[in-house]
Amino acid sequence: MTEREDVIDHISHRAVVTAVDASAAKVSVSIIDAGECDACPAARLCSAANSRDSLTITTQDAASFRPGENVEIRGTEQMHRKAIFLATLFPCIILVAVMAAVFILTGSQGIAAVTGLAAMLLFFLILFLCRNKIAHEFQFQIFHK
Numbered sequence: 001m002t003e004r005e006d007v008i009d010h011i012s013h014r015a016v017v018t019a020v021d022a023s024a025a026k027v028s029v030s031i032i033d034a035g036e037c038d039a040c041p042a043a044r045l046c047s048a049a050n051s052r053d054s055l056t057i058t059t060q061d062a063a064s065f066r067p068g069e070n071v072e073i074r075g076t077e078q079m080h081r082k083a084i085f086l087a088t089l090f091p092c093i094i095l096v097a098v099m100a101a102v103f104i105l106t107g108s109q110g111i112a113a114v115t116g117l118a119a120m121l122l123f124f125l126i127l128f129l130c131r132n133k134i135a136h137e138f139q140f141q142i143f144h145k
Contacts, residue, residue: 012074015142018054022063027142028054029073057142065142073140083138086127091120 015029057073065071099116103109 011077011080012072014145015055015071015073017065017067017069017071019067020062020065025060025062026056026058027062027065027071028056029071029142030054031073055140057140059142061142064144070145072143072145074143075138075140079138091123094123095120 014032016032017027018030019028021027055073059065095116098119099112102115103112106112
């Protein structure tokens with residue numbers, strides 16, 4: 001069995017260190033190639049895409065980074081897939097399931113459509129309210145260039 005050479009195990013971005021807080025083990029970076037995030041369906045959930053100005057990364061090696069240094073930040077492909085699932089696939093499943101169930105129960109397409117949209121809005125509201133609880137699952141790592 002041969003390994004596929006085109007398998008990507010991480011998502012990476014070039015960045016510049018903007019600030020270092022070694023006592024808190026945090027490094028702030030500004031992403032250089034953030035424009036690539038625009039095509040990603042998970043960009044709304046991704047901390048890199050949402051932090052055009054600065055992204056803070058927690059690392060025990062914070063003291064080894066200096067402002068102005070070019071670095072690479074990486075997120076896992078698993079993290080990327082989970083973000084896509086939460087941003088696109090799961091809401092679509094909710095929409096279709098709720099609309100089908102309501103249509104079967106009421107026979108009204110209008111009520112089914114409005115209820116489906118309300119269920120999606122509720123899902124995104126819950127996701128927004130839980131953002132701090134799931135943020136640890138979407139952390140980038142920082143590497144010297």
